[in-house]
């Protein structure tokens with residue numbers, strides 16, 4: 001009888017949008033992620049939770065491709081596209097843009113920066129504004145909005161990309177209950193159309209049978 005040790009591991013054929021194997025990441029000399037394994041499936045929700053400084057934002061940046069891995073492997077599905085909704089504090093308050101222009105920028109990844117948007121693009125922008133309840137703010141300068149309104153505009157920009165991988169860094173921070181509900185519903189629709197949604201959150205009250213929860217402690221993924 002062959003030894004069980006001689007059996008090769010069965011190949012994983014489950015579809016993935018992006019996956020990490022033993023990924024490490026640094027900021028200058030500082031280790032922010034250590035040995036992280038993760039598989040993000042299409043049409044799924046992943047919550048990244050952990051204390052301040054545990055590596056949540058770094059993990060999202062690695063998944064988005066904006067922060068290089070320093071060890072391990074990142075693999076993305078062929079044809080995947082990414083939208084990344086960064087923390088509001090990372091966006092200049094005084095950008096000379098209206099809300100509609102901000103959300104329209106979500107189409108640049110598809111159309112090219114400063115290109116004229118098509119009728120379909122404009123319909124997607126309208127839909128994104130409406131789904132976040134900010135259609136009436138479309139002509140207002142972004143810098144004149146309240147923090148929660150601005151946050152909704154940034155989420156709407158991410159929705160407008162219609163990406164296969166939607167990353168959001170604490171999207172519901174500082175928004176009221178009604179807006180949180182709108183964001184949750186919009187993310188459910190993204191998942192229903194097949195997108196992989198990954199959000200960093202401090203809200204650890206995740207439903208037990210709902211999303212995949214990735215808990216980080218000091219840059220390491222710990223299993224619950």
Ligand SMILES: Nc1ncnc2c1ncn2[C@@H]1O[C@H](COP(=O)(O)OP(=O)(O)OP(=O)(O)O)[C@@H](O)[C@H]1O
Pocket residue numbers: 027028030031032050051052053054055056057058059
């Ligand atoms: N630009 C940077 N330069 C140096 N170190 C950094 C930089 N950005 C993050 N770090 C460090 O990397 C580690 C992970 O930071 P990260 O921002 O990913 O954590 P986080 O879990 O998102 O935190 P928070 O909940 O406060 O947003 C922290 O120790 C932080 O000090």
